[in-house]
Amino acid sequence: MPQADRFRCYLVTKTPDGKFESAVVERTIGDLPPGEVLVQVQYSSVNYKDALSAAGHPGVTRKFPHVPGIDAAGSVTESSSPRFKPGDEVLVTGFDLGQNTWGGFAKYIRVPADWVVPLPEGLSPREAMIYGTAGFTAAMCLDAFEQHGVRPGDGETVVTGASGGVGSVAVAILARAGYTVVASTGKPEAHNFLRSLGAAHVIDREELHDTTGKSLLPERWAGAVDIVGGGTLATVVRSMRHGGCATACGLVGGHDLPLNVYPFILRGVTLAGIDSVACPMLVRQELWAKLARDWRPAQLAAICRQEIGLNGLDQALGQIRQGRTLGRALVAP
Secondary structure, eight states, X not given: OOSOSEEEEEEEEEOTTSOEEEEEEEEEGGGSOOOSEXXXXXXXXXXXXXXXXXXXXXXTOOSSXXXXXXXXXXXXEXXXXXXXXXXXXXXXXXXXXXXXXXXSSBSEEEEOGGGOEEOOTTOOHHHHXXXXXXXXXXXXXXHHHHHTTOOGGGOEEEESSTTSHHHHHHHHHHHHTTOEEEEEESOGGGHXXXXXXXXXXXXXXXXXXXXXXXXOOOOOEEEEEESSOHHHHHHHHHTEEEEEEEEEOOOTTOSOOOOOSHHHHHSOOEEEEOOSSSOXXXXXXXXXXXXXXXXXXXXXXXXXXXXXXXXXXXXXXXXXXXXXXXXXEEEOO
């Protein structure tokens, strides 16, 4: 058992009139949900889904009181699974963590063993959380490029919404893997940051918002990592080169997709959906190993733009809801 049964967490409660309130409070180990592995959390990170959870979005979290935090990394304190023993360094992203299972905005989490990934050699808990779900999602996009035969010499790859968590990591790991990266953003203040991560070019997001209604646009992109969705993704798909692969992993710009089939049947374009929540464990472990070694960017530390404690979460979650973040924000519970 942990030396201290009580721990601090960021707890969101639903009031009788249907509003949601948050506070940093103390809870006990016994308050945690069931699971085979108890982990002392060293770091978590701030994600858009955490902001939705903290605001009571029913598509993310339906059970309150609740502790958000879809990412966590630290060391095992207790385990009834033979796969883990006290002292093992581990990470947890995806599955139900931070959605309807109490998450990483706390000093402890307790989860099923099947959710737990041994920390890859060469990656610290802090570095793992600079990546977090955002970085793992970016890794799944790069893996999709490789699975569909998109190679670094095939042409430019575009990253939309590039200044945020997924986008900034995608820029960095794609550049590390040898791709020519074009970063799209609506934030002029992010241009130098994105170039420092390896972007060859930075363009305004309006360049990826075509309203002509044309079925096909001039071929440009061999690969695309799209975090925006909506009209931006439609423009990107219509601009793909023959045999290109566009990955869809976000919808901050809308969930509708105004497209027809021409990019797919005339250019052989692949639109690959990215779901980091239910990714199989074997693939999960393989991609984390690549993030620790082959895809690890020299600028990994620079992706972290902010490190906060639990008391700083209200402000950080508000910033991410308003789209005012650059890179990644770490949380040290």
